[in-house]
Amino acid sequence: xxxxxxxxxxxxxxxxxxxxxxxxxxxxxxxxxxxxxxxxxxxxxxxxxxxxxxxxxxxxxxxxxxxxxxxxxxxxxxxxxxxxxxxxxxxxxxxxxxxxxxxxxxxxxxxxxxxxxxxxxxxxxxxxxxxxxxxxxxxxxxxxxxxxxxxxxxxxxxxxxxxxxxxxxxxxxxxxxxxxxxxxxxxxxxxxxxxxxxxxxxxxxxxxxxxxxxxxxxxxxxxxxxxxxxxxxxxxxxxxxxxxxxxxxxxxxxxxxxxxxxxxxxxxxxxxxxxxxxxxxxxxxxxxxxxxxxxxxxxxxxxxxxxxxxxxxxxxxxxxxxxxxxxxxxxxxxxxxxxxxxxxxxxxxxxxxxxxxxxxxxxxxxxxxxxxxxxxxxxxxxxxxxxxxxxxxxxxxxxxxxxxxxxxxxx
Numbered sequence: 001x002x003x004x005x006x007x008x009x010x011x012x013x014x015x016x017x018x019x020x021x022x023x024x025x026x027x028x029x030x031x032x033x034x035x036x037x038x039x040x041x042x043x044x045x046x047x048x049x050x051x052x053x054x055x056x057x058x059x060x061x062x063x064x065x066x067x068x069x070x071x072x073x074x075x076x077x078x079x080x081x082x083x084x085x086x087x088x089x090x091x092x093x094x095x096x097x098x099x100x101x102x103x104x105x106x107x108x109x110x111x112x113x114x115x116x117x118x119x120x121x122x123x124x125x126x127x128x129x130x131x132x133x134x135x136x137x138x139x140x141x142x143x144x145x146x147x148x149x150x151x152x153x154x155x156x157x158x159x160x161x162x163x164x165x166x167x168x169x170x171x172x173x174x175x176x177x178x179x180x181x182x183x184x185x186x187x188x189x190x191x192x193x194x195x196x197x198x199x200x201x202x203x204x205x206x207x208x209x210x211x212x213x214x215x216x217x218x219x220x221x222x223x224x225x226x227x228x229x230x231x232x233x234x235x236x237x238x239x240x241x242x243x244x245x246x247x248x249x250x251x252x253x254x255x256x257x258x259x260x261x262x263x264x265x266x267x268x269x270x271x272x273x274x275x276x277x278x279x280x281x282x283x284x285x286x287x288x289x290x291x292x293x294x295x296x297x298x299x300x301x302x303x304x305x306x307x308x309x310x311x312x313x314x315x316x317x318x319x320x321x322x323x324x325x326x327x328x329x330x331x332x333x334x335x336x337x338x339x340x341x342x343x344x345x346x347x348x349x350x351x352x353x354x355x356x357x358x359x360x361x362x363x364x365x366x367x368x369x370x371x372x373x374x375x376x377x378x379x380x381x382x383x384x385x386x387x388x389x390x391x392x393x394x395x396x397x398x399x400x401x402x403x404x405x406x407x408x409x410x411x
Contacts, residue, residue, distance in 0.1 A: 002213045003027045005404045006205050008194050008231075009220035011039020012390045013377040015184045016065075016397030017218050017404075022185065024405060029212060030185060031205070033193035034348050037184040039220075041390045043175030046339070048259045049294025053341050054352070055176040055390040056291070060167035064391035065398070070172055070179055080169035082288075083271030087138075088326050090277065105135040109143070110164075117157035123358050124160050125152035137278040145303030146286055148388070149251025150355040152303070159356035163387045175292055176390060196232045201373015201407060216373035216407050218400045220393070223367075223380040224250035224350030241376070244367050247360025248380055250351025253302040254309070256319045256340040259295065264334040266290070266297050267327055274326055285322040297335075299323075302352075307344055315340035353388040354380035368396070373407045375400045 005021055007014045010032035021028045036042070040054035057080050058064045070077055087094040087102060094102065109128055116127035124144050128136065144152035148160055172179040189209065196206040203217045225231065227245050236242075260266060268274060270290025278284045283305035288298045299319045301309070309315045320332040343352045356363060368381040377400035379386075379393040386392030 001029070001210070003029045004215050004408060005029075005401075006031065006203065006212055006214035006217045007220065008205070008217065009033075009039065009378075010037040010184060010188050010190075011220055011378070012041055012180060012393035013220035013379075013397035013400070014039070014218070015180065016394040017220070017377060017401040018185050018188075018397075019183065020398050020401035021404070024401075026405065026408070029214070030188045031192040031194060031207060031212070032188055032190050033208075035190055036181075037188055037190075038177045038180045039393075040222075040343065040349060040352065041177045041180045043177030043181075046257065046259070046294070046296065048257070048296040049290075050175045050178070050292040051257055051294065051296070051298065052175045052177060052292070053255065054343070057169040057171055058176065058391060059165045059169055059389045060386060060391065061170045062167045064167075064170075064386075064389075065394050066179065066391055067170065069183065073179075073182070075179055076173040077170040078173060080171050082273045083269050084273075086268065086272065086274040086326075088274070088276035094277075102135050102138075105133045106139055108133065109136065109139045113157055114161055117161055121156055121158040121359050121361060123153050124148075124155045124157045127157040135277065137280045137282060138275070138284070141278055141282075141284055141303070142286070145283070145305070146253065146300055148355050149253040149302045149306070149352045154249075154355075154357055156356040156358045156361045158361040159387075162361060162383075163385055165385070165389070171292070173292070180390065194231055196234065197374070198234045199373075200235075200371055203373065216375065216404045218375045218377055218397070218404060220377045220397060220400075222250065222349050222351065222378065223248050223354040225348070228347075228350055230347065238371050240366050240369075241371070244360075244363035247357050247363040248354040248367070249357065251302065251353060251355045252306040252310075252344045253300065253352040254306040254315060254341050254343065256299045256301075256315050256338055258297045258299065258319060258323070258332075258335040259337050259339075260297070260334045261336040265295075266334065267331070276322075276326055285319060287323070287326070297323075310342070310344045312338075312340040312342070355388070368399075370400075370403050370407070373404070375403050375407075
């Protein structure tokens with residue numbers, strides 16, 4: 001089989017690339033190793049309601065390309081404002097004045113980190129080490145482990161600063177995955193894992209369904225898949241890409257769904273969030289009550305503790321222990337069952353999204369520069385502040401399609 005452009009991976013970047021190529025009338029094939037489209041944007045339907053296992057918000061809505069697409073499709077978008085914020089201080093909940101103090105501490109954290117990394121690129125933990133504040137460990141865990149999915153001792157402060165996502169966050173009424181899936185072309189080839197790519201354009205792609213030949217190829221697989229060598233290349237990937245990939249390990253943000261027993265609702269209203277003040281180096285969990293109108297509670301945890309609790313039983317034990325610390329020694333008895341995400345152990349992803357090591361923030365731009373007709377796309381290659389987001393992946397797919405068109409015109 002032959003085509004103009006082969007696209008590997010039917011996540012946001014792959015779908016965007018396919019739509020752009022189709023609008024230009026170029027022949028293309030979209031290959032997906034898994035059994036569904038959407039990649040790390042996946043809305044699951046549980047008995048307790050919808051659950052975004054991956055991407056849950058449209059970040060920086062003012063420039064997010066999925067916002068106008070959602071509006072055109074008639075999908076309602078809601079501001080991701082929480083009904084109530086709760087912060088547990090060890091023996092009691094924080095007062096409104098203490099929550100205000102926490103917000104002021106967050107402002108000092110941001111200013112301190114930005115001032116430190118203006119001089120040189122430090123690990124985020126070092127950039128804020130001089131901040132004397134009881135909320136520092138909580139803020140550091142939130143900013144690094146939950147937002148960047150990374151260990152603060154290994155996260156580039158420059159990369160954190162460049163991808164701060166300061167705009168409006170919106171939530172599609174049926175979930176991000178449910179928004180993305182209908183945008184995919186109907187002729188996606190599922191269960192077609194690419195095992196080897198030969199050439200730089202034209203290319204030959206060996207798949208579990210046979211060999212496909214194309215004049216150019218767009219790879220939208222995660223950085224983790226490339227780092228693991230799941231796809232073999234002949235010749236090998238260029239040294240500049242290999243060096244860049246070494247600076248962009250995959251982070252892990254995991255979620256666990258806790259479903260209450262019938263007649264045993266959570267102690268906070270839907271739309272509320274709860275967490276606790278952490279000690280230095282201590283992991284925690286951020287609980288979101290009833291997202292997307294569901295009956296369940298979603299716990300977020302990331303960084304090293306997410307890798308350590310990759311087993312669903314370990315994740316559930318951690319979540320229940322954290323819930324008890326907030327609401328009492330028997331409070332988790334309201335939950336009948338639990339289900340955890342598995343992005344870290346899924347061979348099609350090998351993590352949640354990429355982060356840069358100290359000194360490695362420029363690696364994203366290196367990956368964004370194509371190698372002849374071989375083009376990388378996805379959240380890891382964005383340099384506009386949308387790295388790690390589904391909106392950034394979408395823009396990367398569109399940019400990759402534009403390069404493929406330029407390559408075809410020259411070839």
